[in-house]
Each structure stands twice: as C-alpha cells, then as structure tokens.
Amino acid sequence: xxxxxxxxxxxxxxxxxxxxxxxxxxxxxxxxxxxxxxxxxxxxxxxxxxxxxxxxxxxxxxxxxxxxxxxxxxxxxxxxxxxxxxxxxxxxxxxxxxxxxxxxxxxxxxxxxxxxxxxxxxxxxxxxxxxxxxxxxxxxxxxxxxxxxxxxxxxxxxxxxxxxxxxxxxxxxxxxxxxxxxxxxxxxxxxxxxxxxxxxxxxxxxxxxxxxxxxxxxxxxxxxx
Amino acid sequence: xxxxxxxxxxxxxxxxxxxxxxxxxxxxxxxxxxxxxxxxxxxxxxxxxxxxxxxxxxxxxxxxxxxxxxxxxxxxxxxxxxxxxxxxxxxxxxxxxxxxxxxxxxxxxxxxxxxxxxxxxxxxxxxxxxxxxxxxxxxxxxxxxxxxxxxxxxxxxxxxxxxxxxxxxxxxxxxxxxxxxxxxxxxxxxxxxxxxxxxxxxxxxxxxxxxxxxxxxxxxxxxxxxxxxxxxxxxxxxxxxxxxxxxxxxxxxxxxxxxxxxxxxxxxxxxxxxxxxxxxxxxxxxxxxxxxxxxxxxxxxxxxxxxxxxxxxxxxxxxxxxxxxxxxxxxxxxxxxxxxxxxxxxxxxxxxxxxxxxxxxxxxxxxxxxxxxxxxxxxxxxxxxxxxxxxxxxxxxxxxxxxxxxxxxxxxxxxxxxxxxxxxxxxxxxxxxxxxxxxxxxxxxxxxxxxx
Numbered sequence: 001x002x003x004x005x006x007x008x009x010x011x012x013x014x015x016x017x018x019x020x021x022x023x024x025x026x027x028x029x030x031x032x033x034x035x036x037x038x039x040x041x042x043x044x045x046x047x048x049x050x051x052x053x054x055x056x057x058x059x060x061x062x063x064x065x066x067x068x069x070x071x072x073x074x075x076x077x078x079x080x081x082x083x084x085x086x087x088x089x090x091x092x093x094x095x096x097x098x099x100x101x102x103x104x105x106x107x108x109x110x111x112x113x114x115x116x117x118x119x120x121x122x123x124x125x126x127x128x129x130x131x132x133x134x135x136x137x138x139x140x141x142x143x144x145x146x147x148x149x150x151x152x153x154x155x156x157x158x159x160x161x162x163x164x165x166x167x168x169x170x171x172x173x174x175x176x177x178x179x180x181x182x183x184x185x186x187x188x189x190x191x192x193x194x195x196x197x198x199x200x201x202x203x204x205x206x207x208x209x210x211x212x213x214x215x216x217x218x219x220x221x222x223x224x225x
Numbered sequence: 226x227x228x229x230x231x232x233x234x235x236x237x238x239x240x241x242x243x244x245x246x247x248x249x250x251x252x253x254x255x256x257x258x259x260x261x262x263x264x265x266x267x268x269x270x271x272x273x274x275x276x277x278x279x280x281x282x283x284x285x286x287x288x289x290x291x292x293x294x295x296x297x298x299x300x301x302x303x304x305x306x307x308x309x310x311x312x313x314x315x316x317x318x319x320x321x322x323x324x325x326x327x328x329x330x331x332x333x334x335x336x337x338x339x340x341x342x343x344x345x346x347x348x349x350x351x352x353x354x355x356x357x358x359x360x361x362x363x364x365x366x367x368x369x370x371x372x373x374x375x376x377x378x379x380x381x382x383x384x385x386x387x388x389x390x391x392x393x394x395x396x397x398x399x400x401x402x403x404x405x406x407x408x409x410x411x412x413x414x415x416x417x418x419x420x421x422x423x424x425x426x427x428x429x430x431x432x433x434x435x436x437x438x439x440x441x442x443x444x445x446x447x448x449x450x451x452x453x454x455x456x457x458x459x460x461x462x463x464x465x466x467x468x469x470x471x472x473x474x475x476x477x478x479x480x481x482x483x484x485x486x487x488x489x490x491x492x493x494x495x496x497x498x499x500x501x502x503x504x505x506x507x508x509x510x511x512x513x514x515x516x517x518x519x520x521x522x523x524x525x526x527x528x529x530x531x532x533x534x535x536x537x538x539x540x541x542x543x544x545x546x547x548x549x550x551x552x553x554x555x556x557x558x559x560x561x562x563x564x565x566x567x568x569x570x571x572x573x574x575x576x577x578x579x580x581x582x583x584x585x586x587x588x589x590x591x592x593x594x595x596x597x598x599x600x601x602x603x604x605x606x607x608x609x610x611x612x613x614x615x616x617x618x619x620x621x622x623x624x625x626x627x628x629x630x631x632x633x634x635x636x637x638x639x640x641x642x643x644x645x646x647x648x649x650x651x652x653x654x655x656x657x658x659x660x661x662x663x664x665x666x667x668x669x670x671x672x673x674x675x676x677x
Contacts, residue, residue, distance in 0.1 A: 103509060105502075154544050180545065183576055184517060184647065185510045187587045193549045216499060 002117055003027040005046035007037030007063065008079065009055050013102075017050070020106050021113075034058025041067055046074060048116050053080030053091065061094040068095035075116035079104075107217040111169040118168060128163040131223025133202065133210060135163055144202065155198050162211070162221040171218035195219055234407050240399030244392055251388050259380045263373050267352065270368060271333040274354045277366050278331065281307075282356050289364070293318045303342060306351050306367035317362065324363055328355040335370070350374070409438050417445070425453050466515070470508050477504035514647065521573070521650040529570040535608065535673075536561045538575055539599050546582050554591030557582075563599045565606040567673045569655045577651040581610040581669050584645065588614035589666070605674040613666040645669070 004026050008014040011032070018028045029044050031037035034057040041049055041063065049067075051060040064076050078096040080087060088099045097119070098112050128135040132145045140156060142149040151159065161179050162170065172191040176182040182190075199211040208224035284292055293307045297320055308319030316322060325336040333354040340349055353367030413429060420427045428449060429442040477500075484497025539561040550557035567574075578597075585595045593613035600607050645661075648671070652659040658672040 101513070105506070152544075181572070182579075183572065184580065185513060186579075186583050188546075188549050188553075188583050190545070190549055190583075193552050196552075197548050216502070 001025045001027055002047045003029065003045070004113065005029045005031065005037070005040055005044055005049045007031045007034065007041070007050065007055065007060070008052045009033055010052075016106075017109065020110070024110065026113075034060070034063055038063050038066060041072070041074075042070075048113055049074055049076045050113070051076055051078055051096070053078055053087070061091060061096075064091075064095040075119060077109075077112055077116060105171075105217075107169070107214075108171050108173060111171045111174065111218065114168050115165060115170075115174070118165070128160065130163050130166045130221060131210065133163065133223075135160060144207070147204070149201050151198075151201065154194070155201065158194060158198055159202070162219070166221050166223070169214050169217055169220050174218070232403070234403045234410070236406050237399050237403035240395060240402060244395035244399070247395075248388055248392055251384070255380055255384050259377060262376055262380075266372060266376070267370070270352050270370070271354075274333050274352065274366055274368070275331070278354055278356050278364070281364055281366060282358065286358075286360060286362075289358075290318050297342065303340065304368050306338065306340070306353060306365065306369070308365040310363045310365065312361035312363075314363075319365070321365060324355075324365065325353055328353065328365070330355055330357050333367075336367075338367075413438070413442065420449060425449065425456065466511075470511060473504040473507040473511075477501045477508075480504070518647050518650050521647070521654055529572075530568055531571065532566045533569050533571045533574055534564065534566045535599055535606065536564050538571070538578065539597060539608065542575070542579050542582055543597060545579065546586060550586050550595060553586060553589075555586055555589045556594035557586070558594055558596045560596075560598045560600070563601055563606060565599070565601065565673070567606065567657075569657075573651045573654070577648045577671060578608055578610075580645075580648050581608075581671075585610050585612035585614065585667070585669075588612065590614070593666075602672075605672050607673070608671045609668060610670075611666060611668040616663055616665065616667050 002025075004021055006014060006017055006021075006028055008017065008030070009032055014030055014032070018030060021028050029040055029046065031040045034055040036057075037051065037055065038058065040046075051063055053060040055063075060078060060080075064078070067074070067076070075097045076095065078091040078099045079102060080091065080099065081102045088101075091099045097116055100109060100112060126137045128137065134143045135156075136142070137160070140153075142151050142156065142159065158175075158179055161175070175191050175195075176186070180190075195211065199209075202211055203209040210221055210224060212220045212222060214220055281289060281292055289309065293309060296305055296307050306319075306321060308321035308324070309317040310324040311317055314324050316324075320340050320342045322339050322341055325338055328334060328336070331354060333352055336351055336353050337348050338351050338353070340347070349369050350371065350373075351367045352370050353365055356364045356366075358364055409432075416427065416429050428446045431439040431442045433439070480497050480500050484494055484501075488494040488497055539559065543557065543559040543561070547557055582595065582597055589595055589612045595613075596609070596611040598607075598609045598611070600609060648669075649659050652671055658670075658674065660670045660672060662668040662670070
C-alpha cells in the first residue's frame, strides 16, 4: 500500500489525517517538526510527502527546497493556513506539487493525494483512451465506440483533463483551479453545469455511465464495468 | 538639571545662533573699517613724511638745523618729530634723545621713541622715516600716531554701543518667541495626548491666523477625521463579518442540535451532518474571499502587468458562463466587437469580469437577461454588465462595493456578497474606474480610461 510521510506540528490535525489515511489503507509516517521531517524524508521511502507550511524548527518550504536540491522527486503536497495566492505561488515555486489551504475537507485531501500518486505521465500520445472513449488531441475529435461526440472547445478541455486522470476523484476546487484557472469561489454552480453538459454528451441514456458524481466530493471518470 | 521652558525649543537656539552670527559679522565689519581707516591714515602720513624728508634733505647742514628747530617751534601740540644724529648716533638737534634703532633709510616705519620736549620724558608711538645725509649724519622726521589709537577707541565704543544692546535684545526676543511657541506646542501636544488616550472625536484648536501651527492643526485634524472614519468602517466591517459568518454558523449549530435530538436513523443523522458541513463550507468560503480581497488590496506589485486584449477575455467569460445562464433560463447576450487592449494583470481582470457576470446571473431570475458588452465611450473603454435582477438602490450603491455588504432583497439567495468588493479591489489596484447604476435591474461598469 502507498506510504505517506506527514510533516505536521499540530498533533490533533496530524491524528485526524493519519486516521483518515489509515482507514483508506495508507501507511502513514509522522514527523512533528521540520528537522525530524527532513530526516524522515531522506530515510523513509515515502511515495507522497505532506508538509505543513509553518513548522517549528524549519520552514516547510525550506524542507521542500532542500529535498529538491538533493534530487528527490517525491511529490509534495503543501498544507497551509496561509491562503493567499502569493503564498500558494511561493509554495509551488519552492518545489511543492500541490497546495491545500487549511481548513480543508478530508475528501479534498484524499483526492489530491490520489492525484499526486497517479500523476499523469507527460505522455506524448496524441490519442487518449478510457474504455470505449477516445480523444484525438491532434484532430480535436472525440468518439465513444463508433459514436462521434461533438464537443465544444471548453468541453474538450475538460474531458482531456478527466481522461488524463481517469479513476481519480476530481474535486470541484481542483477542476476550478486547473481547468478554468479560477482563483475565487463562484457563487453559481459553475463546475456542475459544465460537467452536466459534458456528461450529457459522453453518456447517452442507453449507455452505461462513465462520468460519475461522487457525492459531496466531486466527479470521477471510469471505464464502464 | 531641567532647562527653563524657553530654552527647550529649537526656536530659542535658532534665534541665538542668528544673533551670534550677526554679532560675528558686525565684529568683522568693524575690524575691516578700522583696518581700512588706519591704512588710509598711515599712507597719508607716509606721503607727507617722504615729501618733508625730501625738502629737509635738500637744505645745507646749517639751514637744516634751522629748519628742524623751526619745525619743532611751529608745533605747540607736540605732534611732530625731528632729529639730526651724527654718524656715531650722537644727537645733534631735534626732539629725540636717541636714533630709533632698526630704521631702514627712506622707508617710514612705526617706532616707539622718547621725546625730549613736551615736559616729562615719555614714550610715544610714532611714524618715522630716516634719511642718511651726504655728510654721514642721519636725519629723522616723524609724527606721533596717537590718532590711530583714538580711531581704535572710537570704533570700540561704537561697537559696544551698537552691538551689546542689540545682542541682549535678541536674547530677549528669542526667549519671547520661544516661550510663545512652547506654549502652543505644549497645548497641541496636550490635545493630541488627549485624543490618543481618550477621545477620537476631539480636534486640535486653530488660532485662525493661518500660520504654520494652524496648518499642522488642520492636517492633523484631517488625519484624525480619516482615522475616525476608518475606525468606524473597521467596526462596521467587523459587524458585517460577524453577521455573515454568524448566519451560516448559527444554521449549522441549529441543525446539529436538532439532528442530535431528533434523528432516529443513521441516514437522518448523515443528512444533518451533510447540511452542517455545507454551512461550514460557506463560512470558509467567506474567509477565503475576505483573504483574497485583503491580498488584492495590499498587493501593489505591478510586475504581473501586461497588455491585455479585452475582446478575447470577454469571449472567454462568455464561453465559461453561457451554459450556466442557459441552465438558469437567463439569456446571456455578449457584444465583444471592440478590440481594445488595456494594461493590467490578465488573471485579475478575468476574475473581476467573471465575478460581475457570476453575480449578475445569480441575481437575475429566470426569463431575464444579462448583457455583457464591450463598448467605447468618450474617455475610455467600458466593460458593462447589465442585468434584469432586483436592481440596487441609491443608498445601497456605495455600500455594495464595501466588504460583505449584501442588499437585503437578495439575502434570500445564498451568496457571499463579496463579489463586488473583490471587483472593486481589483479595479482600484489597476487605477481603473468602477460604476454602479441603478435602473431597471443593475448596471455595473469597469471603465478603462484612455491613455494619452
């Protein structure tokens, strides 16, 4: 099972995260301060590292910078109570792969760890396939089986993002941030409407559904069983 | 030791310094006058002495003796000096007992001599010139220069009479001015202390003379006014934050309480918890939006700025919101024909316009329409968002751009009321203008002034 290194100084938060990840079968190693965290990051072979931004002993970003300089490529998720976009940019620039602002929903954290674990390889394939679904990135066309799906550019972009992350729960925040580069919380149900449009085209009434709604979390694209 | 009040202001020392400088200048001036006068007088004497020496020297030895005696006889004031000395320095005639030492021939010099005439033998400051005669004798001609000392005395007296009273007067003026300033500064200080410690409503007094102190008082009063309104605004913002956070949190609390008391099945309890989580998310979204606004308002960096074409930006927003409007039964009509480019941060401008459209679609009931128009008007380009929602009243217009304000009519619709505050912050950062017009519905405009 996937192993996670959690570097977080607040014991209560750490306990919650460990319990939640443990329930889902992750093996979690915990370091309560920056120095211990850096040591463990070097010695324990974790697949994902979760780092709190502000730590006693050593700043979270310093740890990431140190690891990256040593050539470590392990994906890092930065947790922070600092929510400003600037802090986010700084976190990602230091070598973090994703940034999550506290407080967060557990499902959001899980979804992002999953995403980091299955980071889509930078494939040069111009044809994406999930089950019967085919996306031709050169021709900008989509097919489900023999049925040609007529997609608007915005729908194409969304479907491409989902196909690259098949079988992964994608939260609304992730979609807003990465597909639409949205930095604020829209008051309208923006994500749901766009997803509804896409689902309407991908899943016809007589076909087994591929785009699923994960209640209270987000969406997932799966090949029909 | 505590210095007296008047000596504790810079004015006192300034006036004192000016007085000292003036005194120094006067001293130098008087010195110069003295120097110039004496030089002039001496040069006159020297010219006379040289002339006399010539005349004397041109006489025969006998005539010379006669001349010397005549010269001395015709001088009842005992001003003149004349003497004839042998080659060995012995006195032959005249009113000097000794040949003054160190005289260069024919060059007038100062010397101190003992006169033989005029009663007692006393030393006298003189100007003398010597001339060696062909027979080896030395002729000495001169005159006393007590006038020079007299001039010095006169100058000193004038100096004392003029300068000393002036200096004393200056010190008194310095004390007076300093005391007066000290009193006003102390008064100002006392008032400021009072404002600081207790009453922000208090204002500094002005004398009405419009002097520097009045100007300072006016500026400080202005500042106090600003601070007061800021404090009031912060209090209002605080109230609004409390209200907007309290509402969802109260709902969460009530739901949890009711759920705990009444839920009979796990499923019912789950529903309650889901609702509670929704309420918490709403509270968190408020905090996020608040932080974002603070970030934009404090962010004065302009390095993310570039030339942003407005047409494509508007079309992208249309692309994003067209399905949302359609789902809601609202017609989104877009006109983006204008190809203006503005200087700004593309992401922030996108956020601002998207927010306006998001807001407009949210508040427009089904069957209505939202117009997103890019138009050019005298003075600049305008991005206009017009909706057929509930509109906005005159009074609400100003407050709507303030943080957390939400028109009461729309309170029933779940929303954050922060959208327009965010837009206002972004527009302000760019130096663009922001206008809200009432009408049927609501018209919001971001105005990009023409750059000349």
